[in-house]
Every structure is written in structure tokens, then in C-alpha cells.
Amino acid sequence: MTKHVIIGGGPVATNAIETIRQYGNGEASITLISDEPPHSRMALPYWLSGRVPREHTHTADDAEFARLGVDARIGQRVTAIDTASRTVTLCDESTLEYDNLLIATGAAPLGLPIPGADLSGVQSLWSLEHTASLLEATEGLESPRVTMIGAGFIGFIMLNAMHKRGFDLTVIEREGHVLPRMLDAESSGLVESWLGLKGVTLHTGASVESIAEGEGGGKVVSMSGGGTVEADVVVVATGIAPNTQLASDAGIQIDDGIIVNDRCQTSAEGVYAGGDVAQGPVLGGGDNEIHSIQPTAVDHGRIAGANMAGHDAQYPGSLSLNILDVCGLQNASFGNWGDTSDDAVTISNAADHIFRKFIFSGERISGAVFVGQANDLGMLTDVGMVKGIMQTQTELGAWKGFLKENPFDVRRAYIATGVAASLAGTTLLGQKAEPRGFHFGGEAPRSAVDGSHAQLIAPRAAAMEKAAEVAAAMAAEAAAAEAEATDEGGEAAQ
Numbered sequence: 341m342t343k344h345v346i347i348g349g350g351p352v353a354t355n356a357i358e359t360i361r362q363y364g365n366g367e368a369s370i371t372l373i374s375d376e377p378p379h380s381r382m383a384l385p386y387w388l389s390g391r392v393p394r395e396h397t398h399t400a401d402d403a404e405f406a407r408l409g410v411d412a413r414i415g416q417r418v419t420a421i422d423t424a425s426r427t428v429t430l431c432d433e434s435t436l437e438y439d440n441l442l443i444a445t446g447a448a449p450l451g452l453p454i455p456g457a458d459l460s461g462v463q464s465l466w467s468l469e470h471t472a473s474l475l476e477a478t479e480g481l482e483s484p485r486v487t488m489i490g491a492g493f494i495g496f497i498m499l500n501a502m503h504k505r506g507f508d509l510t511v512i513e514r515e516g517h518v519l520p521r522m523l524d525a526e527s528s529g530l531v532e533s534w535l536g537l538k539g540v541t542l543h544t545g546a547s548v549e550s551i552a553e554g555e556g557g558g559k560v561v562s563m564s565g566g567g568t569v570e571a572d573v574v575v576v577a578t579g580i581a582p583n584t585q586l587a588s589d590a591g592i593q594i595d596d597g598i599i600v601n602d603r604c605q606t607s608a609e610g611v612y613a614g615g616d617v618a619q620g621p622v623l624g625g626g627d628n629e630i631h632s633i634q635p636t637a638v639d640h641g642r643i644a645g646a647n648m649a650g651h652d653a654q655y656p657g658s659l660s661l662n663i664l665d666v667c668g669l670q671n672a673s674f675g676n677w678g679d680t681s682d683d684a685v686t687i688s689n690a691a692d693h694i695f696r697k698f699i700f701s702g703e704r705i706s707g708a709v710f711v712g713q714a715n716d717l718g719m720l721t722d723v724g725m726v727k728g729i730m731q732t733q734t735e736l737g738a739w740k741g742f743l744k745e746n747p748f749d750v751r752r753a754y755i756a757t758g759v760a761a762s763l764a765g766t767t768l769l770g771q772k773a774e775p776r777g778f779h780f781g782g783e784a785p786r787s788a789v790d791g792s793h794a795q796l797i798a799p800r801a802a803a804m805e806k807a808a809e810v811a812a813a814m815a816a817e818a819a820a821a822e823a824e825a826t827d828e829g830g831e832a833a834q
Contacts, residue, residue: 342368344648345428345436347418347586348444349374350381351634352615352641354399354778356442359645361408362774368649371411371436373418373428376468382634384471385501396780397468404778421590423608440610440648443598444641445583447616447632452489452576456551461559462574465498477573483508487561487571489548491518493662494632495577503538503667510541510569512561517544522662522673523709526688527695530711531666534693538667543567582617582630595619597630602654604644612648614640623657624706624733631658639768646769653769659731663723668714669693672723674730676707685744694719696747698726703735705743718748725754732762 344360346353349372357370372378383397405412413430420429421443427435449464451457461477464470478484484507488495491513502509511518517528518535532542547564554560554570561569582597593599593607597619604612604620614620615637619628636658646653663672679699686697694716699707708726712719729736729750736743739753746752754760767773 343437343439344368344370344442345438345440346370346372346442346444347374347428348442348446348615349376349378349399349414350444350446350615351399351637352444352644353442354378354776355638355641356444356614356645356648357408357410358774358777359642359769360649363646363649363651363769366409369411370409371413372405373413373416373430373436375415375417377414378412379468380634381466382497384468385497388471388475388498389501389504391504394468394472398780400778403782407777418586421586421592421611423590423592423611426610438610440612442644442648443587443592443606443611443613443617444615445586445617447580447582449576450579450581452548452578454548454550456559457576459551459553459559461557461572462551462576465495465575465577466580474573474575478507481572485510485558485570485572486575487512487559487569487573488575488577489561490577490579491515491520491542491544492577492579493519493522493664494580495575496664496666498575498577499540500665500667503540509539510543510571511535512543512546512548512563512569514547515544518542519664519671522664522677523671523711524678524697526686527671527697527709527711530688530690530693530695531669531671533690534669535667540667541569543569580616580632582619584617587613587617595628599628600640602643602657603647603652604640604655605647612644614644621655621657623659623731625657629658629660631660633658633661635659635661642768642773651769655768659727661727665714670710670712670714670716670720670723672708672710672727674708674727675699675705676701677709679707685747687747696722698743698747700740700744703737703740704733705730705736722748722750725750725759728759728763729754729757732759732766734759734762 346356353372377398378400379397380399386392387394387397417431418428419431426438429435449466463473465474486502486507487510488499489512491511517525518531519528535542548561549564550562551574552560559571559574561574584594584598587598588594598606598613598617600606600613600618600620602621604614606613616632618640619630622629643653643655661674681699684697684699688695695711697709698705710723734757736757739757743753
């Protein structure tokens with residue numbers, strides 16, 4: 341019997357388990373070792389904001405593990421990996437043998453090396469226990485004063501949740517603008533003005549020098565330049581680092597993360613890695629990168645699981661992407677969004693908080709940035725279509741020029757270049773994915789379709805035929821434009 345051991349309880353682990361059972365013959369054993377209950381970190385903001393109970397963040401329970409035939413060692417940790425003997429040592433000094441090992445240890449929040457960082461009331465906001473700690477610390481306060489140190493993507497996910505809860509928020513960022521790893525200075529300026537309108541106090545270009553006790557159990561945060569901020573709770577959100585120590589101690593190749601190939605295999609035979617700890621292939625080629633995002637973690641789990649089950653599954657690479665709601669202002673960036681190439685188009689309307697930028701490399705979109713309000717459904721639809729164009733690495737041809745002239749009319753280029761059809765025919769593992777088996781409380785997912793969007797969810801045959809006609813017409817228009825451009829180029833050469 342093949343023995344699979346999985347370290348970690350996030351989306352890499354749960355997707356790997358389900359994929360092993362989907363592709364395997366059912367005879368293999370699976371042991372899961374996780375110091376936390378399996379859960380989705382992306383669900384923590386919903387719990388923090390009061391939208392769901394803690395249990396809704398969980399992605400498996402005892403019944404689900406029994407259904408999948410998993411020996412779940414929850415609350416335990418792996419302390420060592422021996423790749424020669426193919427064993428792992430647990431915190432209770434017991435050992436487990438493996439044929440295939442998946443390291444999905446994720447990442448951990450970075451500390452803040454300043455006086456007062458270890459005080460009670462100063463914490464990270466990354467785990468289940470961190471979230472519980474913040475909720476406990478702010479319980480009973482009408483408008484808790486929370487100061488967040490760091491204005492990155494992960495911190496702002498939680499900032500949005502705290503805003504929904506009515507917290508009095510202050511953000512301190514040492515870089516010159518917020519979201520420096522996601523937006524450029526111009527687009528982040530719209531986010532900053534929006535946060536001001538929402539009552540969030542910002543200090544950019546400021547470093548925190550110390551944290552001290554204040555009156556009534558509060559904290560006083562001292563910044564470079566002499567300014568101070570009083571808070572009930574201080575949240576440190578200065579970044580994360582992959583948990584690579586286990587792999588490093590075992591002699592497995594690491595760089596910033598654990599190096600994996602297109603099958604999520606590490607340098608050690610029979611050892612796989614995925615998610616925030618893995619430095620894997622990038623869509624379109626280039627050096628391996630760490631993409632600490634849920635979609636990449638899910639993909640890594642499925643690719644690793646399929647290969648562990650004996651299939652040969654290759655990963656085309658992950659697309660760098662971040663999509664974020666900042667107190668009602670939607671933000672998205674894809675690919676090489678920070679490229680300063682002149683082959684780009686930018687539209688900015690600061691008054692209405694609208695921004696979009698498309699960056700091109702040859703005939704493809706290589707990077708994109710969006711900012712717009714949550715009720716702008718056109719913007720949200722365009723975000724999805726541009727992601728599809730980039731995911732399929734579509735050559736735009738004449739539609740590149742069209743998008744440069746009409747950056748708010750993505751739909752035509754999306755349909756005419758056949759992106760939808762390409763996506764519809766694409767699967768990660770060569771066959772249709774099975775839906776997740778676990779649902780909180782054993783309840784099936786529920787959704788209500790009303791008249792306002794029923795036509796989008798279940799279009800009639802006539803509507804589908806009409807869409808096909810429109811697509812064909814647009815494709816013909818694109819072909820004609822390309823032919824015309826070719827003719828004009830030929831005449832100019834003469």
C-alpha cells in the first residue's frame with residue numbers, strides 16, 4: 341500500500357487529499373499532520389467581520405476525514421524529515437514512513453524588531469488564534485482603536501473586515517504609498533483618498549520606532565519624525581516568510597521558498613511542495629516565484645496530488661494576481677503590473693476613483709491594474725475577462741490597438757479572440773474537476789437566482805445563438821482589420 345504523508349492543513353493539503361482519492365485506486369493511506377485545524381485563511385476576514393462563525397472557516401472535520409480515509413493528526417507538528425529513510429519525526433518523537441511526502445507548511449508573519457513589539461495587545465493577524473485574539477481584545481469596545489503597521493495586500497484584507505466591524509483604524513506604512521507590492525503610486529493614490537473618505541487615518545513614508553504602554557491598557561505607537569498614535573490593539577502586518585526550515589534541514593533545495601518543478605516535485609525523490617512555501621513555475625516562463633495566493637495553492641495541491649497518485653500531471657505555471665476589496669473600492673493587479681514599458685495604456689479618473697492600465701508585451705497583455713468601485717459591474721466583469729486573456733496567453737493581433745484606444749471595451753476583444761472558448765476547453769488535470777465534498781454542517785451549497793441575473797446564469801438557447809453570431813461577426817471584423825493593416829504596411833514599404 342502506498343503511504344502518503346501531508347504536512348499542513350491549508351488549501352494545498354485539502355485539495356491534494358481529494359485529488360489523490362479522485363485519481364488513486366483507493367488503496368493508498370493518507371496521513372495529515374497539522375498544528376491547526378484545516379481551514380481557509382481567506383475565510384478569516386469573514387469571521388473577523390462577523391459575517392460567519394469561526395466554524396465556517398474550516399475546510400474539513402472528523403466526518404470528512406473518515407469519508408476520505410485520512411488519518412488526521414491535528415494539533416501535531418513534524419520536527420524533522422529524513423529523505424534517505426523516507427520518514428518524518430513528529431513533536432511527540434514518533435515517526436511515520438512515507439512513499440510520497442507533501443510539504444504544505446505555508447508561511448508565517450514577520451516580526452517587528454522594535455521595542456514593545458512583544459507587549460500584550462501587539463499581535464499579528466494571520467491565523468485562527470490571531471483572529472480570536474483580536475476579537476477578544478476588542479470585545480465590549482464601541483469603536484476599538486486599531487493601528488495596523490504595514491499596508492500590504494494581506495493586511496488590507498483584514499483591514500477591510502475591521503472596517504465592516506466599525507473599528508477606528510489607523511495604518512502606518514514605511515513605503516511611500518499603500519499596497520506597494522500590488523499597485524503603482526498613481527493607482528494607490530486613489531486608494532489612499534478613498535480610505536480618507538472612509539475615515540481611515542494613513543501615515544505613509546513613516547517607520548515605527550517603538551510601542552509603549554498607554555493609559556487604560558492601550559498602546560502608544562511612536563513613528564519616525566516624532567508622531568505618535570494611540571491604540572487599543574496594534575496589528576503587525578509587515579509581511580510573511582515561507583516556512584522552509586523543515587525542508588532546509590532535510591537538505592531539500594530552497595531559495596526564497598522550496599524549489600519545485602512543473603509537477604510540484606522538490607529536489608528530493610518522493611517529496612512534493614506547494615502553496616506559500618513553494619517557489620514554482622510561472623505562467624509564460626521565467627524564474628520560479630512564490631505566489632502566496634489561494635488559486636496557486638489550490639492548483640499546487642491538485643497537481644501534487646495527481647502526481648502522488650501515479651499520474652503525470654504538469655503545471656503550466658501560476659499567474660501572479662491580487663484582487664482586493666478596500667472598504668468598497670475594488671483593486672486588482674495581474675502579471676507584470678509594475679512594468680514601466682511604454683507599450684501600455686493608462687486611464688485615470690481620480691475624482692471617481694477609476695483607474696486601469698494595460699501593459700503589453702508583443703501581442704499579449706503582460707500586466708494589468710484596475711481600481712474601481714464595487715458597484716461598477718462593468719469593471720468587475722472586465723477584471724475577469726482580462727485575467728482570462730492573460731491566463732490563455734492570447735495573441736491579440738489587431739485587437740491590441742483596439743484595446744489601447746478603447747480600454748473600457750474589453751468584451752469585444754475577449755469574444756473576438758476566442759478566449760472564452762479557450763478557457764472552456766482548458767482543465768488543469770485533463771478532466772473535469774470534482775466539486776469539494778466538504779460543506780459546513782453537511783449542508784449543500786445554496787444560491788438564489790432572481791430575475792435580475794437569471795439570464796446570465798441560465799441563458800436561453802436563442803441568447804446563446806445570438807452571442808455566437810456576435811462573436812462570429814467580431815471575429816470577421818478583426819480579420820478584416822488585420823488584412824487592412826497588412827495591406828497598408830505593404831503599400832508603405834513600397
